Amino acid sequence: MQKEALSKGFIYLLLILGSLLMLLPFIWMISTSLKAANEVMIMPPKWIPTDIQWGNYIKAWFSAPFAMYSVNSVIVLVASTIGELITTILAAYAFSRINFYGRDIIFSILLGTMMVPGEVLLIPNFVTLSNLGWIDHYQALIVPWLASVFSIFLLRQFFLSIPKELSFAAKIDGCSDFRFLWSVMVPLAKPALITIAILKAIGSWNAFMWPLIVTSSENMRTLPVGLIAFSTDTGTKYELLMAASSMIILPMIILYIVLQKYIMEGVARAGIKG
Amino acid sequence: MKIQLRDITMRFDNVTAVDRLNVTIEEGTLVSLLGPSGCGKSTTLFMLAGLYQPTEGELYFGDRLVNKVEPENREIGMVFQNYALYPHLTVLKNIMFPLKMAKVPKKEAEERAREMAALVQIDHLLDRKPSQLSGGQQQRVAIARALVKKPKLLLLDEPLSNLDARLRLEMREEIRRIQQEVGITTIFVTHDQEEAMSISDKVLLMKDGKGQQFSPPQDMYDYPENQFVAQFLGNPPINLLSVKLRNDLQTIVLPDTEDTYQLDSLVKSYVDSNSKLELGVRPEDFYIEFDLAKAGITVEVMMVERIGRDNLLYARLGQTNLRAIVSPDVMVNRGDMVKLAIRPGRTHLFDRSNGKNLLH
Ligand SMILES: Nc1ncnc2c1ncn2[C@@H]1O[C@H](COP(=O)(O)OP(=O)(O)OP(=O)(O)O)[C@@H](O)[C@H]1O
Ligand SMILES: [Mg+2]
Numbered sequence: 001m002q003k004e005a006l007s008k009g010f011i012y013l014l015l016i017l018g019s020l021l022m023l024l025p026f027i028w029m030i031s032t033s034l035k036a037a038n039e040v041m042i043m044p045p046k047w048i049p050t051d052i053q054w055g056n057y058i059k060a061w062f063s064a065p066f067a068m069y070s071v072n073s074v075i076v077l078v079a080s081t082i083g084e085l086i087t088t089i090l091a092a093y094a095f096s097r098i099n100f101y102g103r104d105i106i107f108s109i110l111l112g113t114m115m116v117p118g119e120v121l122l123i124p125n126f127v128t129l130s131n132l133g134w135i136d137h138y139q140a141l142i143v144p145w146l147a148s149v150f151s152i153f154l155l156r157q158f159f160l161s162i163p164k165e166l167s168f169a170a171k172i173d174g175c176s177d178f179r180f181l182w183s184v185m186v187p188l189a190k191p192a193l194i195t196i197a198i199l200k201a202i203g204s205w206n207a208f209m210w211p212l213i214v215t216s217s218e219n220m221r222t223l224p225v226g227l228i229a230f231s232t233d234t235g236t237k238y239e240l241l242m243a244a245s246s247m248i249i250l251p252m253i254i255l256y257i258v259l260q261k262y263i264m265e266g267v268a269r270a271g272i273k274g
Numbered sequence: 275m276k277i278q279l280r281d282i283t284m285r286f287d288n289v290t291a292v293d294r295l296n297v298t299i300e301e302g303t304l305v306s307l308l309g310p311s312g313c314g315k316s317t318t319l320f321m322l323a324g325l326y327q328p329t330e331g332e333l334y335f336g337d338r339l340v341n342k343v344e345p346e347n348r349e350i351g352m353v354f355q356n357y358a359l360y361p362h363l364t365v366l367k368n369i370m371f372p373l374k375m376a377k378v379p380k381k382e383a384e385e386r387a388r389e390m391a392a393l394v395q396i397d398h399l400l401d402r403k404p405s406q407l408s409g410g411q412q413q414r415v416a417i418a419r420a421l422v423k424k425p426k427l428l429l430l431d432e433p434l435s436n437l438d439a440r441l442r443l444e445m446r447e448e449i450r451r452i453q454q455e456v457g458i459t460t461i462f463v464t465h466d467q468e469e470a471m472s473i474s475d476k477v478l479l480m481k482d483g484k485g486q487q488f489s490p491p492q493d494m495y496d497y498p499e500n501q502f503v504a505q506f507l508g509n510p511p512i513n514l515l516s517v518k519l520r521n522d523l524q525t526i527v528l529p530d531t532e533d534t535y536q537l538d539s540l541v542k543s544y545v546d547s548n549s550k551l552e553l554g555v556r557p558e559d560f561y562i563e564f565d566l567a568k569a570g571i572t573v574e575v576m577m578v579e580r581i582g583r584d585n586l587l588y589a590r591l592g593q594t595n596l597r598a599i600v601s602p603d604v605m606v607n608r609g610d611m612v613k614l615a616i617r618p619g620r621t622h623l624f625d626r627s628n629g630k631n632l633l634h
Contacts, residue, residue, distance in 0.1 A: 165358035168325050173419075174346035174375035187362040 033242035064229035092155035275426035282331035306470035309480035351420030530592020554622035560598035563615035570613035
């Protein structure tokens with residue numbers, strides 16, 4: 001009994017340490033964002049600012065056209081998330097339910113592409129897009145991210161776990177393949193789809209390298225790229241950078257908290273026995 | 275709707291799941307598809323449903339050749355072994371689904387769904403999701419969904435296999451009741467012989483994709499066309515003795531002891547006296563004969579077991595073990611020699627080379 005409590009205590013301790021480790025950068029970011037400029041770099045570092053500078057947030061917001069950046073970020077996020085969901089649903093259905101020639105080989109090749117590091121693709125993708133004349137347009141920010149092999153894989157596995165009798169039943173009920181996909185498979189796959197959407201949204205919202213490379217004009221920039229505004233020739237204004245960063249990640253944190261219950265929901269698939 | 279299968283064959287890559295099946299199912303009857311696991315029952319059902327295309331043969335619904343007709347145009351309803359209810363829809367929505375697909379106006383659809391729910395007695399559960407139902411309730415939902423479009427043919431694939439013994443009994447009577455109330459032609463797949471015997475008008479027994487016998491259940495039990503049918507039905511199983519037949523085509527020579535036994539009728543076709551035959555007698559068709567002058571098979575008693583109303587007698591004839599159900603007031607003990615006689619007309623004789631019944 002005592003031994004059990006002890007080992008439980010140990011597990012909790014480990015978990016708390018782990019989460020602290022994860023949280024520290026965030027805490028540091030928020031702490032820095034509230035400091036006066038002269039307090040940012042002092043040694044030893046100070047966790048709690050002597051004088052809390054809420055003004056940093058206002059100053060940061062107006063240091064660059066963040067409103068415009070936000071609009072761009074939202075457009076890119078919404079378009080690429082919806083786009084990816086659509087391509088993922090269609091591809092996962094095809095790879096799990098439709099028998100076509102070469103299906104398994106194509107799928108293996110697709111999985112193989114996951115081994116290719118993203119950085120390798122930067123330049124070929126850039127060249128392709130510049131040949132298309134898409135550089136510095138929304139297409140460049142959205143189109144390359146409309147499909148994800150990982151999401152297809154995830155959803156395909158989920159679709160495979162839905163018994164084939166369900167599609168047989170739908171066929172007898174007079175439901176077409178396409179309709180079955182949207183009115184039965186998709187609602188059933190809600191937890192998987194929300195997980196995919198959240199991963200996508202966070203990835204898109206935080207993307208830095210790609211938007212930096214394919215945009216050159218101010219009015220195409222997204223939020224993370226906009227943070228460059230705080231690094232000037234005369235040095236980086238860390239307190240403003242951190243204030244802006246805090247504002248930027250806030251929507252993602254809220255999104256996550258709101259949707260997390262769906263992620264945790266698990267796969268409710270009763271009504272199917274055997 | 276009358277259903278006809280003409281030489282229906284289904285081959286997957288290298289397995290022949292169904293092999294030249296010929297069956298005619300009369301309108302309004304309930305037919306059970308019975309057979310051991312893997313004999314092609316589900317495959318047959320899926321072909322009837324149009325989910326599989328037969329490799330060969332013709333399938334008629336009424337006078338219409340339906341080989342190429344899509345499932346939704348076949349006027350069928352189907353209940354799957356795992357029910358296959360739509361998990362995200364309520365009971366009512368599940369039952370309405372086929373109507374919604376057929377573009378029946380919403381109000382009418384709901385009315386018909388409620389009617390059907392009342393028929394299967396789940397009208398108090400309409401707002402629940404399938405996950406909130408018991409196995410028996412889910413099954414009723416599946417039946418209601420299958421019936422709501424008023425199909426001409428109802429297909430049931432082992433619908434009771436997930437239920438406990440009591441519920442099974444209840445539900446099979448329920449299915450029979452609903453079937454007769456609606457008067458719908460029904461095909462019921464099962465591998466439980468008792469289930470098949472109790473609810474069917476006719477039973478189709480299959481083995482390795484081939485139809486073995488298609489007849490009313492009692493006929494199948496009393497007059498099996500071959501040894502497989504005889505062995506598949508009955509519990510405890512039929513007794514089989516390796517015997518020979520004398521040239522008079524009526525005298526059986528029993529194994530080991532070389533005793534003889536007179537058949538009460540002649541065999542149907544000529545049998546060589548060297549052919550290996552199997553004498554089949556169901557345990558309940560034996561009785562103990564005390565009259566020394568009467569014919570019978572003399573056996574040694576091994577054990578007597580009381581089972582409910584009767585006694586089950588384990589006996590031995592040379593190397594062969596036999597089981598007989600005898601009345602409990604007969605007092606016999608281990609080691610006794612008794613004479614077992616066979617009720618008239620209850621003897622079966624099978625040709626071992628092809629399994630054919632030579633007497634019926
Ligand atoms: N899609 C398929 N591909 C290849 N072989 C199949 C397929 N479906 C069934 N079979 C084979 O066909 C044979 C008959 O299968 P079927 O499912 O009809 O048997 P069943 O009588 O329904 O058995 P059970 O009582 O176990 O459900 C089996 O040998 C099975 O392995
Ligand atoms: Mg089966």
